[in-house]
Structures are given as structure tokens and as C-alpha cells.
Amino acid sequence: MEGRNHTDSKYFNRALILRLILNQGPVSRLILARQTGLSPAALTVLTGGLLEEGLLTEVMDEGREFEVARVGRRSVPLDLNTQAGLVLGIHITPRIVRLGLVNLKGEIISQERLGPPDQNPAKAIEQIIGSAQTLIAKENRSIIGVGVGAVGLVEHEQGVNLRALSLHWQNVPIRAELETAFNLPVQVDNNVRGMVLAELLFGHGRTHNFKNIGMVYIGTGVGGGIVIDGELYWGSGAAAGEVGHMIIDPNGPACYCGAQGCVEQFAGEAALLKLAQTRLPEPVPTIESLIEVADSGEPIAAEIVREGGRAIGIAIANVLRVLNPNTVIIAGRMSKSNCFMEAVQSEARRSNISPASDLTVLTSSLGDNIGLVGAAALALRQFLFTAKPNQLKVSGL
Amino acid sequence: MEGRNHTDSKYFNRALILRLILNQGPVSRLILARQTGLSPAALTVLTGGLLEEGLLTEVMDEGREFEVARVGRRSVPLDLNTQAGLVLGIHITPRIVRLGLVNLKGEIISQERLGPPDQNPAKAIEQIIGSAQTLIAKENRSIIGVGVGAVGLVEHEQGVNLRALSLHWQNVPIRAELETAFNLPVQVDNNVRGMVLAELLFGHGRTHNFKNIGMVYIGTGVGGGIVIDGELYWGSGAAAGEVGHMIIDPNGPACYCGAQGCVEQFAGEAALLKLAQTRLPEPVPTIESLIEVADSGEPIAAEIVREGGRAIGIAIANVLRVLNPNTVIIAGRMSKSNCFMEAVQSEARRSNISPASDLTVLTSSLGDNIGLVGAAALALRQFLFTAKPNQLKVSGL
DNA sequence: AAGTTTAGTTTTTGCAAAAAAGTATTAGCG
DNA sequence: CGCTAATACTTTTTTGCAAAAACTAAACTT
Numbered sequence: 056m057e058g059r060n061h062t063d064s065k066y067f068n069r070a071l072i073l074r075l076i077l078n079q080g081p082v083s084r085l086i087l088a089r090q091t092g093l094s095p096a097a098l099t100v101l102t103g104g105l106l107e108e109g110l111l112t113e114v115m116d117e118g119r120e121f122e123v124a125r126v127g128r129r130s131v132p133l134d135l136n137t138q139a140g141l142v143l144g145i146h147i148t149p150r151i152v153r154l155g156l157v158n159l160k161g162e163i164i165s166q167e168r169l170g171p172p173d174q175n176p177a178k179a180i181e182q183i184i185g186s187a188q189t190l191i192a193k194e195n196r197s198i199i200g201v202g203v204g205a206v207g208l209v210e211h212e213q214g215v216n217l218r219a220l221s222l223h224w225q226n227v228p229i230r231a232e233l234e235t236a237f238n239l240p241v242q243v244d245n246n247v248r249g250m251v252l253a254e255l256l257f258g259h260g261r262t263h264n265f266k267n268i269g270m271v272y273i274g275t276g277v278g279g280g281i282v283i284d285g286e287l288y289w290g291s292g293a294a295a296g297e298v299g300h301m302i303i304d305p306n307g308p309a310c311y312c313g314a315q316g317c318v319e320q321f322a323g324e325a326a327l328l329k330l331a332q333t334r335l336p337e338p339v340p341t342i343e344s345l346i347e348v349a350d351s352g353e354p355i356a357a358e359i360v361r362e363g364g365r366a367i368g369i370a371i372a373n374v375l376r377v378l379n380p381n382t383v384i385i386a387g388r389m390s391k392s393n394c395f396m397e398a399v400q401s402e403a404r405r406s407n408i409s410p411a412s413d414l415t416v417l418t419s420s421l422g423d424n425i426g427l428v429g430a431a432a433l434a435l436r437q438f439l440f441t442a443k444p445n446q447l448k449v450s451g452l
Numbered sequence: 453m454e455g456r457n458h459t460d461s462k463y464f465n466r467a468l469i470l471r472l473i474l475n476q477g478p479v480s481r482l483i484l485a486r487q488t489g490l491s492p493a494a495l496t497v498l499t500g501g502l503l504e505e506g507l508l509t510e511v512m513d514e515g516r517e518f519e520v521a522r523v524g525r526r527s528v529p530l531d532l533n534t535q536a537g538l539v540l541g542i543h544i545t546p547r548i549v550r551l552g553l554v555n556l557k558g559e560i561i562s563q564e565r566l567g568p569p570d571q572n573p574a575k576a577i578e579q580i581i582g583s584a585q586t587l588i589a590k591e592n593r594s595i596i597g598v599g600v601g602a603v604g605l606v607e608h609e610q611g612v613n614l615r616a617l618s619l620h621w622q623n624v625p626i627r628a629e630l631e632t633a634f635n636l637p638v639q640v641d642n643n644v645r646g647m648v649l650a651e652l653l654f655g656h657g658r659t660h661n662f663k664n665i666g667m668v669y670i671g672t673g674v675g676g677g678i679v680i681d682g683e684l685y686w687g688s689g690a691a692a693g694e695v696g697h698m699i700i701d702p703n704g705p706a707c708y709c710g711a712q713g714c715v716e717q718f719a720g721e722a723a724l725l726k727l728a729q730t731r732l733p734e735p736v737p738t739i740e741s742l743i744e745v746a747d748s749g750e751p752i753a754a755e756i757v758r759e760g761g762r763a764i765g766i767a768i769a770n771v772l773r774v775l776n777p778n779t780v781i782i783a784g785r786m787s788k789s790n791c792f793m794e795a796v797q798s799e800a801r802r803s804n805i806s807p808a809s810d811l812t813v814l815t816s817s818l819g820d821n822i823g824l825v826g827a828a829a830l831a832l833r834q835f836l837f838t839a840k841p842n843q844l845k846v847s848g849l
Numbered sequence: 850a851a852g853t854t855t856a857g858t859t860t861t862t863g864c865a866a867a868a869a870a871g872t873a874t875t876a877g878c879g
Numbered sequence: 880c881g882c883t884a885a886t887a888c889t890t891t892t893t894t895g896c897a898a899a900a901a902c903t904a905a906a907c908t909t
Contacts, residue, residue: 060461065896067455084856093897099858128854128905130857131857290775292776294805295774301774304700314802369699377678378774379686405712408605408710491867523875
């Protein structure tokens with residue numbers, strides 16, 4: 056069942072237009088027509104539908120600095136309608152759960168933090184649902200969907216967290232439970248996959264129009280996510296993008312995944328803190344303090360951080376060999392360390408197998424919010440780019 | 453310029469039908485309609501066009517064993533028309549150049565072997581063109597396109613061999629030269645990319661309907677190619693799939709690419725022969741003899757081959773982490789060694805990051821012909837799956 | 850005020866797939 | 880032997896969407 060017909064084209068063009076509007080802020084129909092190669096008439100029809108659905112608004116700005124044309128009828132810039140409805144984003148990590156309401160442009164409207172999730176998954180989800188409901192009630196706006204980014208191995212089609220060792224979770228049907236609770240469409244995926252989607256739609260991908268992005272997130276462990284040709288990549292299983300378990304030294308330390316010498320064993324926060332405990336005379340209690348000491352020039356701490364950076368650099372070099380993205384984005388607290396990022400950069404560029412100039416290594420543009428915006432992005436993607444028209448009128452609660 | 457219209461849908465459906473027919477041998481219109489989700493009427497129209505173009509034939513077989521229905525009007529199975537025209541495939545490696553004429557089903561009709569290509573690229577290409585013209589003249593059939601698979605870094609859109617260290621070539625505009633010589637559409641790409649395409653269309657991909665395939669070719673060096681979602685993957689540069697330069701040991705031997713510990717330094721034929729020379733009491737002159745000695749149980753040779761296999765296994769494990777294909781295919785002479793393949797398999801499956809059952813490691817189904825069929829496949833892909841209708845009537849020479 | 854430029858809409862046309870209705874060919878059955 | 884049912888198409892009509900062309904709207908120029 057994969058033949059294409061008119062309707063498929065229409066949905067495709069609809070998604071294309073929404074994405075162009077998202078990327079470029081307010082744009083006129085004629086500009087969109089030129090960019091898509093569609094006729095102006097087609098744009099009248101397509102944007103007409105989107106306006107009726109409530110996804111777009113006509114911006115009648117008085118300033119109009121963005122306009123180029125100096126004569127002729129004034130263009131009517133179109134923009135995503137931030138009044139349209141909000142998405143609930145839920146980011147689940149071992150240390151914190153964050154909930155937030157996010158608009159169509161990926162802007163956080165309100166948010167809430169919870170402590171570590173309960174080891175009993177049913178209980179944890181119940182607590183999350185409770186907090187989400189108060190958050191929604193407080194804001195009192197229409198909610199159109201829910202996105203969840205969770206650590207661990209997540210099967211995104213069913214929305215099941217197959218295994219999250221750090222949470223002691225296994226086969227948790229997150230999507231099913233939340234769909235029952237909220238009666239809204241729910242998207243569940245790995246948290247880093249959400250993050251790379253957020254960077255694609257609302258971060259570096261938006262500002263630089265990157266289409267192939269690799270993402271590495273350094274938390275307690277190391278996770279990854281991949282965007283190929285402007286779309287999330289899942290591969291054949293749930294493990295695509297698991298950069299943290301790339302083997303970079305066959306004689307390295309054993310990893311809980313069964314292999315030896317995984318990146319995570321060299322560059323995860325847990326590994327770095329352990330090194331700091333054994334090598335430094337005065338122990339540093341947190342990652343933030345390790346970074347501070349290292350970046351201030353203390354040689355032993357700096358070397359620890361650099362070792363981690365080099366491990367990530369090798370992982371990136373290997374991703375380059377396989378996928379050849381033009382952009383790699385690093386997120387997590389380690390990405391704030393100059394020392395670390397310099398080591399990443401220089402190691403990633405050591406080989407000339409492809410010109411080093413082809414690679415851009417960046418830190419996340421969304422900062423601490425990337426997990427939350429990423430979770431929301433999973434839902435927004437469904438809405439803006441794959442859903443059939445007219446689903447927006449569904450209202451939550 | 454990326455909006456879609458009717459014509460795009462039509463071309464897409466056309467390519468889809470061709471691919472289904474290629475995969476399943478003779479098939480009736482109704483079966484195709486069910487598989488694509490298109491209406492029977494649409495299939496009458498689309499296959500009508502393909503019949504008129506000469507790409508398909510109606511098979512009126514008397515045997516008809518394949519038929520399921522027992523009553524009703526008999527189906528009219530459609531198949532690719534092997535009489536339609538041939539493609540010229542050219543496989544260029546440091547040791548040998550192979551030319552062949554290949555039909556729409558990927559079957560070699562006639563072929564020719566040449567010695568190592570001249571180090572002067574212009575001269576080498578001139579010789580290749582000469583041999584090709586005699587081959588074509590001998591067969592005396594219509595030629596519809598040319599496909600070239602060449603070692604090294606190849607930019608496929610322009611058809612330029614950017615760098616082939618083993619040939620001492622740099623920036624060789626293969627496509628331009630051949631298009632002038634033959635006045636036919638020419639496709640040029642890395643040879644291993646051609647191979648994985650051949651496996652997709654005519655090998656394991658065809659028989660098992662695999663859509664995500666990683667390929668590793670072990671020659672003097674180690675090359676790779678990737679198919680994602682039923683299509684070749686190129687990434688942002690020309691280096692996607694360069695598994696041979698994946699770093700698996702940061703303290704390993706230096707590689708000419710600038711990095712240390714590349715797979716190629718552990719598993720390429722050159723590396724293995726060098727090891728054999730230093731470690732074995734009696735030197736083995738060729739890879740074939742090394743394999744024979746190793747597989748016959750000689751412990752030192754077996755360990756050498758196994759070390760190479762483990763390096764490839766780690767590379768595959770790392771590709772699994774990044775791309776999660778369900779299939780990895782190994783080609784080249786080393787793939788004939790049990791010893792080697794066992795080491796590959798066990799090393800690739802050591803981690804439980806994704807279930808080992810999800811991974812299939814196979815040896816190439818096209819054997820020694822994979823390079824030649826791969827080169828031809830590059831041209832056939834263009835013809836069958838991306839070209840606009842009616843180009844087939846172009847006739848060569 | 851007339852002309853020009855740019856933006857967007859309306860109307861008509863063209864194209865491709867879906868739907869519906871019809872034709873062709875076969876087996877089974879009385 | 881003719882009837883019915885089943886299967887595999889083909890033909891005709893309808894529907895849906897984008898392209899083309901013609902038109903309206905709103906600005907500036909002279």
C-alpha cells in the first residue's frame with residue numbers, strides 16, 4: 056500500500072509549506088510559490104485550507120521591514136498561528152521529569168519540574184499525568200497533542216519504552232497509558248531523538264537549513280539521534296543513533312550493554328566523575344564543578360575532560376564515515392566546557408577522508424530546554440507535517 | 453522546487469511498479485494493484501505505458517505454475533523485457549577492470565576483463581572506451597546507458613572520481629569523458645555503492661525484500677555502501693559508508709587517511725598479507741592461499757584471519773548503533789573464509805544494545821560478479837526508477 | 850490620471866487516479 | 880450444452896488537485 060495519489064501530493068505540499076513557514080517566519084504566498092515550484096494559485100488554495108484549519112494567520116504588520124518589493128500590491132505575510140493550540144511535552148530522565156506547554160513555534164508557554172520518576176513505571180506515569188493535568192488546567196488553552204521523550208530504548212510506533220536501565224523500566228507502554236488519560240494523540244520516542252528533531256525544526260536546523268544532523272547528548276550516559284534528509288531516522292529497530300554504545304577501543308572497559316570500550320564508558324558524566332574521584336587530589340562532587348575546575352586550567356581535571364571529549368570526537372568521526380552528515384550538535388552539560396568542545400572538534404577532524412570543512416560541530420541552540428522542546432517537537436511533527444488536515448480542531452480536556 | 457504534482461505521483465508509481473515486477477518476476481496487474489493500493493484501472497494505464505515503452509512484456513507462459521486462482525479469466529503476468537536494451541557496466545579497481553553488458557534484470561550478457569588501469573587517467577579511460585566499443589559492436593544490441601563503479605571517493609552527481617589513492621587518480625571527470633564518447637546517459641559512483649545497489653535490486657534485497665542494507669567490501673582496502681529505505685544513501689559529502697576508515701582503536705596503527713586505528717588497517721587484504729608475512733613461518737603469497745591455510749585449521753593463519761574478522765565485526769556493530777540496518781552483506785574474497793565470517797558474526801553480535809536476532813550478516817549473493825553488476829545497477833537504477841518515460845528509445849552507437 | 854509593478858484570486862484546463870460499469874475468460878454444475 | 884460464479888482485466892465516468900491563463904487589488908512613478 057504505497058502507491059501515491061493526488062491526496063498524498065496534497066498532504067506532502069501542505070507539510071512542505073508549513074515547514075517553510077516555520078523556517079522563515081512570516082512569508083508571502085508568492086515567495087512560497089517560488090520556493091516550492093508550485094503555482095501561486097496552488098498556494099492560494101493550500102494556504103486557504105491551513106488558514107481555515109487555524110494553523111496559519113495572516114500577519115498584517117505595520118512595520119513590514121522584511122519586505123523587499125517597493126512597488127505593487129503589498130504581500131500578505133503568513134505565519135504559524137501561535138494562538139492555535141498547545142502541545143504538552145514531557146521529558147523523562149533518571150534525574151528529573153519536565154513537563155511543558157509549547158506552541159506551534161516551539162516556544163514554551165509554561166512548565167513544571169518533577170523529581171526523579173518512580174521506579175514503578177505505573178506509579179511514575181500516574182504522577183506525571185496528575186501534574187500535567189494541573190498544568191493544563193492552569194493555562195486553560197486548547198491542547199492538541201502530547202509528546203514524550205524518554206531515556207532508553209523506545210519503540211516509537213507503539214510508544215513503548217522497551218528498556219531504560221537507568222530507570223529500571225522495561226516494556227512500559229507509555230503511549231497507551233497517556234492516550235487513555237488525555238484522549239489526545241500521543242507520540243513517544245527516545246529523548247535524544249526528540250532533541251535532534253527540536254534542533255531540526257526550531258534550532259540550528261531552522262536557522263541554517265541543515266537537513267542531515269547527528270546529535271550527541273551527554274548525560275549520565277551518552278545518547279544520540281539522527282536526522283537524514285530533513286526527517287528523523289529510526290532504522291530497522293529502536294537502536295538507531297545509539298552513539299553512546301559505539302565501540303572505540305576493543306580493549307576498553309566493559310559496558311553494561313555487553314560490549315567493551317563503548318563511548319559512554321569514556322565520556323558519560325558517570326565515567327568522568329569516577330575518573331575525577333580517583334585522579335584528583337580534592338574530589339569534585341558535581342559535573343558543573345569538574346567543568347569549572349577543568350576550564351580554569353587545572354591540568355589533571357582538564358585532561359579528564361579532554362579524554363571524554365576525544366572519545367566523543369572519535370564517535371563523531373565514525374558517524375561521519377557512515378552517514379556523512381554536515382552537522383553534528385552536542386548537548387548536555389559537558390557541551391558548556393570549552394576544554395571539552397575543543398577536544399571534540401580536534402579529534403573529529405583528524406582524518407582527511409572527507410574534507411574537514413564539510414563538518415560543523417555545534418553546541419545545542421536550545422540549551423537546557425532542549426529535552427522539553429524535543430518532547431513537544433515529537434508531537435508537533437505529527438501535527439504539522441504528517442497529520443491529515445482538520446485534526447487541529449480536536450480539543451483536549 | 454520540491455512541491456509535488458500529478459506527474460511526480462505518476463513517475464513514483466511507475467518506478468514502484470517496475471520495482472515490484474523486478475522483485476517478483478512475472479506478476480499480474482491485479483496483484484500489483486493490491487500491493488500498491490492503486491486501482492486495477494490505474495494499473496492498466498500505467499503498465500500500458502510501460503509496455504509501449506518496451507520496458508515490460510506480457511508473459512503468456514504455457515506452464516503457469518505460479519498461478520493461484522483456479523477459476524476465472526486467466527491473469528496476464530507482466531515481466532521486465534529482457535529484450536529491451538542493455539546497459540554497459542564498468543567496474544574499475546586497482547587490480548582489474550571489468551566491462552559487461554547487462555540486461556534489465558541484472559543478468560550479464562557478455563563481458564570482458566582488462567588488466568590494471570593506467571596510472572594516467574586519460575589513457576586508462578581511453579583504453580576502457582576502446583574495449584567497450586568492441587564489446588558493444590560484437591553484441592550488436594541497443595545500449596541504453598552506462599554505469600561505472602570506481603574505487604575511491606566519487607562524487608556521484610558530477611561523476612567525478614575525487615581521489616583514488618590506490619590508482620593515483622585525483623579529480624578525474626569520468627562521467628564527462630564517457631558521455632562524450634558514447635553519447636548516452638552515464639552514471640558514476642563508488643564501486644561499493646554500486647554493489648550494495650546490486651544486492652538491493654538483484655541479490656538478497658530482491659529475494660528477502662530487505663530495505664535497509666549495510667555493505668562491507670574487503671579488497672586491498674575496505675569499502676562500504678549503505679541503502680536506507682530502499683534507496684542508496686550518499687549523505688552530505690561523498691564519504692558516506694566509508695566503513696573502512698571507521699576508527700576502532702585510537703592507539704592502533706596510523707592510516708594514510710590521517711587517523712589512527714582504521715578498520716582497513718586491521719582487516720584489509722593488504723594488512724592481512726603483511727601480518728601473514730611477519731607471523732607465519734612459510735610465507736603465503738596470496739589472499740586465496742592465506743584463506744585456504746587458515747580454514748584448513750593452521751592456528752597462526754586462522755588467528756590472523758580471525759583478527760581481521762573481528763575488526764569487521766566491530767565496524768558492523770558500530771554501524772548497527774548508528775543506522776540499525778537489519779542486514780549487513782559482506783563481499784570480497786575474504787567473505788569466502790568460514791574462519792573469517794565466524795569471527796565477523798560473533799563480534800558483531802556481542803552487544804545486546806539491540807536484539808541480536810534483528811541482525812542478519814550475509815555473504816554477497818552475486819559472488820565475483822558483484823562489482824560488474826553493481827556498476828550496471830547504477831545505470832539501471834537511473835533508467836527504471838528515476839528516469840522519465842520514453843527515454844528507453846534512445847539508442848547507442 | 851495613466852501606466853507599471855508586484856501580489857494574489859478566480860476561472861478554466863489538463864492530467865491522473867478512483868469509482869463504477871462493462872467485457873473476457875475460465876471452472877463447475879446440472 | 881448452457882447457466883452461474885469467479886477472476887482478471889478494460890472502458891467510461893467522476894473526482895481531485897495543480898497548472899495556466901486571465902483577472903482583480905494595491906501599491907508606486909511620472
